[in-house]
Structures are given as C-alpha cells and as structure tokens.
Amino acid sequence: MAQDAATPAAPQMTMDDAYAAAQNQLGVLEYCQTKADVGDEVIQTQTKLLGMIPTPDDTTEALAAYEKGKDGTVASMGNEVSLADVASSRSTDEGALCQQMAQLVTQAASQIPPG
Numbered sequence: 001m002a003q004d005a006a007t008p009a010a011p012q013m014t015m016d017d018a019y020a021a022a023q024n025q026l027g028v029l030e031y032c033q034t035k036a037d038v039g040d041e042v043i044q045t046q047t048k049l050l051g052m053i054p055t056p057d058d059t060t061e062a063l064a065a066y067e068k069g070k071d072g073t074v075a076s077m078g079n080e081v082s083l084a085d086v087a088s089s090r091s092t093d094e095g096a097l098c099q100q101m102a103q104l105v106t107q108a109a110s111q112i113p114p115g
Contacts, residue, residue: 011077015054020062021076022050027069028083029105032098042102045109052112 013021026046032038056062068075072083072094087097 013077016056016058016061017077019050019053019056019059020065022046022053023062024065024069024073024075025101025105026050027066028072028074029098029101030070031072031083032094032101036095036098036102038098038102042105046105049105049109049112 029046065075074081083094087094
C-alpha cells in the first residue's frame with residue numbers, strides 16, 4: 001500500500017535511539033524502585049538487555065535520557081512525558097505502572113536465549 005504523500009513517514013528508530021531509550025528505561029526503573037516493589041533483579045535484567053545494544057560513539061544523549069528516567073521522565077526520540085502523567089492518563093498510579101514495566105522487562109528477557 002502506498003503511503004499518502006501528505007502524511008509524513010514515522011521517524012525510524014536508529015541504534016543510537018534504541019540505546020538512549022534503553023538507558024532511559026533503566027533510569028525509569030531505578031525511579032520506580034522508590035515508587036513500587038521493583039527489585040534489583042529487574043535493574044540487572046534491564047542492564048543485561050542494554051548490553052545487547054551497541055554502545056554509540058557519543059553517549060551524551062543516552063546519558064541525558066538515563067538522568068531524565070531517574071527523575072521519572074520517559075524520554076524517547078525527542079518526546080518526553082512524566083511517568084505520573086502517563087499513569088494519570090491510564091487511570092492508574094506510578095506504582096502500578098512501574099510494576100507493569102518491570103513485568104515487561106522480565107518477559108522480554110525470558111525471550112532471549114541463554115548465553
């Protein structure tokens with residue numbers, strides 16, 4: 001199906017974007033440790049997943065994304081939203097959202113072959 005010329009294509013995530021997003025998620029999960037029962041094993045799992053993404057030559061953007069995550073801000077490809085706002089928009093709280101994120105990280109890791 002041809003894309004309508006008036007509709008811009010969605011931006012494609014680069015490996016640098018993926019690395020920054022994974023760093024942000026690590027920061028968010030660390031933030032979540034203060035809001036919910038998110039254990040160290042989830043942080044270790046996210047760190048392992050992060051290690052599977054090639055580290056960019058310039059990690060400035062990724063480290064900034066990580067710091068934003070530690071403050072409770074989800075940042076990806078230039079978009080930012082606080083975890084509190086996401087929770088509110090889904091009629092839940094940060095703790096419940098943190099639990100969901102932790103479960104998704106654990107589930108993603110279970111799909112990776114050992115080794």
